[in-house]
Amino acid sequence: MCGIVGLFLKDPKLEPKLGEMLTDMLITMTDRGPDSAGIAIYGRPEKGKAKLTVQSANPDADFASLADDLGKAVAGKVTGTVKDTHMVLEVPEDRLEAARHALKTLRPAAKVMSAGEGIEIYKEVGLPKDVAARFEVARMSGTHGIGHTRMATESAVTTMGAHPFSTGSDQCLVHNGSLSNHNSVRRVLRQAGMSFETENDTEVAAAFISHKLQEGAKLGEAMEATLTDLDGFFTFVVGTKNGFGVVRDPIACKPAVMAETDQYVAFGSEYRAMVNLPGIDAARVWEPEPATVYFWER
Amino acid sequence: MQTFDLEAQGLRQLNEKLHALKGQTNETAWEIVNPKGAHAIAVGLDAPVDVTVRGSTGYYCAGMNKQATVRVKGSAGPGVAENMMSGTVIIDGDASQYAGATGRGGLLVIKGNASSRCGISMKGIDIVVHGNIGHMSAFMAQSGNMVVLGDAGEALGDSLYEARLFVRGSVKSLGADCIEKEMRPEHIAILADLLKRGEADHLAKPEEFKRYGSARKLYTFNIDNASSY
Numbered sequence: 001m002c003g004i005v006g007l008f009l010k011d012p013k014l015e016p017k018l019g020e021m022l023t024d025m026l027i028t029m030t031d032r033g034p035d036s037a038g039i040a041i042y043g044r045p046e047k048g049k050a051k052l053t054v055q056s057a058n059p060d061a062d063f064a065s066l067a068d069d070l071g072k073a074v075a076g077k078v079t080g081t082v083k084d085t086h087m088v089l090e091v092p093e094d095r096l097e098a099a100r101h102a103l104k105t106l107r108p109a110a111k112v113m114s115a116g117e118g119i120e121i122y123k124e125v126g127l128p129k130d131v132a133a134r135f136e137v138a139r140m141s142g143t144h145g146i147g148h149t150r151m152a153t154e155s156a157v158t159t160m161g162a163h164p165f166s167t168g169s170d171q172c173l174v175h176n177g178s179l180s181n182h183n184s185v186r187r188v189l190r191q192a193g194m195s196f197e198t199e200n201d202t203e204v205a206a207a208f209i210s211h212k213l214q215e216g217a218k219l220g221e222a223m224e225a226t227l228t229d230l231d232g233f234f235t236f237v238v239g240t241k242n243g244f245g246v247v248r249d250p251i252a253c254k255p256a257v258m259a260e261t262d263q264y265v266a267f268g269s270e271y272r273a274m275v276n277l278p279g280i281d282a283a284r285v286w287e288p289e290p291a292t293v294y295f296w297e298r
Numbered sequence: 299m300q301t302f303d304l305e306a307q308g309l310r311q312l313n314e315k316l317h318a319l320k321g322q323t324n325e326t327a328w329e330i331v332n333p334k335g336a337h338a339i340a341v342g343l344d345a346p347v348d349v350t351v352r353g354s355t356g357y358y359c360a361g362m363n364k365q366a367t368v369r370v371k372g373s374a375g376p377g378v379a380e381n382m383m384s385g386t387v388i389i390d391g392d393a394s395q396y397a398g399a400t401g402r403g404g405l406l407v408i409k410g411n412a413s414s415r416c417g418i419s420m421k422g423i424d425i426v427v428h429g430n431i432g433h434m435s436a437f438m439a440q441s442g443n444m445v446v447l448g449d450a451g452e453a454l455g456d457s458l459y460e461a462r463l464f465v466r467g468s469v470k471s472l473g474a475d476c477i478e479k480e481m482r483p484e485h486i487a488i489l490a491d492l493l494k495r496g497e498a499d500h501l502a503k504p505e506e507f508k509r510y511g512s513a514r515k516l517y518t519f520n521i522d523n524a525s526s527y
Binding site for chain 1: 334
């Protein structure tokens with residue numbers, strides 16, 4: 001099954017409540033996937049700064065002096081905030097790639113969850129309510145965000161197998177469904193220079209879109225290409241720095257509901273996920289059409 | 299009128315109360331408030347009662363319905379009125395996937411649009427959709443009538459048996475073995491009755507519809523195809 005939620009805010013007044021609203025939506029979807037949960041939150045980018053979210057199984061040891069160590073390695077100011085097993089490192093924008101590279105030698109066991117100007121990804125094994133509480137997601141503000149609760153089918157129940165998957169700067173993707181040609185697509189993408197952390201099918205979809213964007217495709221075009229090149233069942237929700245998009249495979253057996261008001265665009269695997277959003281009773285609610293790309297950008 | 303607050307009292311209590319209604323009862327009118335998209339609302343009813351749901355529902359609302367009239371004053375999630383036996387289910391908004399699937403009797407009215415696989419494997423139910431229906435609708439439909447005032451998506455009536463399909467708008471494509479058939483007086487009569495009962499007689503006239511049915515080549519033995527069986 002799996003459950004997906006997404007929220008794109010049009011009204012800046014709601015931004016301080018983004019984390020709270022997304023948490024409520026995600027917890028409602030718990031029975032669609034109790035294995036693991038994850039959330040991607042996009043904050044307003046700060047000029048000249050970028051964020052690197054890393055995860056470690058040994059946060060005490062790995063995170064203790066990480067900000068200082070990274071700062072020295074990239075010769076720039078690095079600050080960090082630890083949240084449970086994750087740490088968000090703020091680095092100068094022009095040092096982001098260097099920091100990511102340095103991390104590999106400084107903390108080989110630490111995993112990069114996301115990198116970019118606005119994105120932070122938190123994901124762990126466990127129930128949505130527990131995962132959201134560990135990372136205090138409800139206290140986070142932001143412009144848009146995506147959440148996922150997983151019922152694993154294709155690969156192991158691990159932190160790295162949880163969604164969202166991020167395979168490009170400020171990009172992420174969550175998935176309900178399963179892909180049948182992910183091994184062959186992964187091979188092609190590896191030859192094209194993309195790297196993979198897992199054997200997971202969804203990571204391939206994320207990398208497929210990132211690769212298209214690298215090649216110069218627009219978000220809508222990259223999502224359109226999933227309809228011809230990826231085989232299997234999918235409802236994808238994709239996040240970028242400026243917006244989010246939705247696409248369902250032509251058979252469209254994985255559920256999806258959307259709602260739009262003057263204040264927001266919301267996505268839910270089920271309508272249930274959206275019932276507590278402000279003004280939902282007056283919202284335009286619809287089911288996204290099969291094989292049709294929807295996206296909103298600011 | 300019995301009013302039931304689903305959020306406060308819970309789904310199990312609701313369905314237990316509704317299942318306890320058998321035969322003749324004084325509690326013939328029910329109102330369910332705060333449905334909030336919950337699953338399995340008013341499933342398995344078997345009494346001549348009238349149930350109104352004030353809001354949108356999740357999966358399988360009014361599934362396996364017998365005798366009862368269930369009205370949803372909102373939209374319905376996947377599998378509404380699945381395997382209905384008799385009675386009436388009326389959705390004011392849209393219905394998600396496989397509305398009325400495998401239904402054996404009764405009437406399902408959807409005043410908005412229905413999405414994919416509407417009436418899949420229907421076995422005697424009548425379905426009236428005021429809007430459009432999605433792809434693969436009436437797949438392997440065996441008997442009953444489907445009336446669509448709007449358009450039909452891809453592969454309408456694929457592998458159809460003996461259900462009658464009436465579509466007023468366009469059909470994106472017909473499924474295997476589904477063909478357009480002539481409208482005879484008896485079909486006009488069936489349609490007129492269904493439009494009336496489906497609260498759609500003010501919206502469309504029977505003469506505006508086309509009829510689709512089975513070419514009967516797929517489900518009957520054909521000696522020329524012996525090698526492929």
